[in-house]
């Protein structure tokens with residue numbers, strides 16, 4: 001049983017009656033908040049924040065101190081798992097993640113020191129314990145990993161590629177190396193996620209951002225089959241799993257077979273059409289277009305109302321953006337979004 005079964009977010013996941021729709025925001029701790037920028041500058045950058053449990057805990061709590069959000073999410077990154085394969089990760093301002101090594105050949109893969117030593121990520125587990133203490137079971141804590149496929153795109157490219165040249169080359173020319181990389185990442189992801197669960201997370205999320213690069217059978221073979229393996233290796237079957245993928249609309253037949261609790265969708269997908277095709281097996285998370293938060297209040301109000309109207313079911317929905325919040329959003333717009341949802345959603349939930 002979850003340690004907080006009565007929380008709104010957990011009830012929504014379980015399709016239990018709720019009196020309003022819960023909300024959290026992808027990247028809710030981040031550069032749109034002045035208090036984040038201040039602490040990041042003081043710490044000397046993003047990596048210094050995530051590797052320092054006290055600071056990572058403080059950053060995690062910043063959006064919860066400001067807004068009525070229904071969940072916290074561990075302040076970290078899907079790419080910290082590089083620490084377990086002896087690849088050094090840095091973040092370059094305005095450029096994103098950069099690795100000091102890439103894997104594009106079998107000998108690159110063999111030369112890695114794949115460490116079974118989960119203690120390399122102790123800073124994350126320590127952060128989780130501090131946040132749990134701070135939250136005091138009043139709100140759930142979401143822990144997360146990247147999908148093996150999505151993390152693979154970064155270790156193959158070495159940075160945030162826009163063309164995925166090396167990934168697409170491998171996919172075409174060396175399928176067995178691709179599977180070897182995915183197997184390696186799956187094995188360490190299982191250990192990493194299980195240790196997050198042991199450390200106290202209430203919900204686990206798997207980010208498969210670049211699952212959108214794959215279609216049809218390739219999506220199943222190179223991404224979903226590894227998600228299934230992770231799901232089957234989880235130590236605590238009561239921890240709900242949220243699986244997020246972009247451009248999910250064309251993937252419904254494959255997603256149907258996935259054994260997770262929630263599917264997170266981006267704003268390219270219509271939530272009503274998605275719900276109608278996928279049925280009641282999953283709760284859904286999403287899917288307001290982040291750019292709507294740059295518009296006036298009326299537009300935000302109408303867009304929120306429209307998503308609720310399209311979803312039109314009494315439970316099983318966690319409100320969120322379709323992608324992470326960007327630095328150009330004013331925090332007041334987030335407050336307005338949360339207020340509107342609290343005002344409008346009860347009429348859809350109370351039946």
Ligand code: CP3
Pocket residue numbers: 025026027028029030031040046073074075076077078079091093095096097144160207209324
């Ligand atoms: O959602 C949260 O608030 C939790 C923390 C979190 C971060 N990254 C913090 C972060 C989570 C869950 C992630 C996931 C993540 N990281 C994904 C999957 C989700 C998605 O956004 O598609 C991916 C692909 C990454 C890899 C990554 N991390 C990239 C490509 C970048 C640079 C581009 C960008 O969006 O800034 C990051 C940096 C990053 N991760 C920041 C934060 C707060 C910005 C750090 C800064 O410069 O201050």
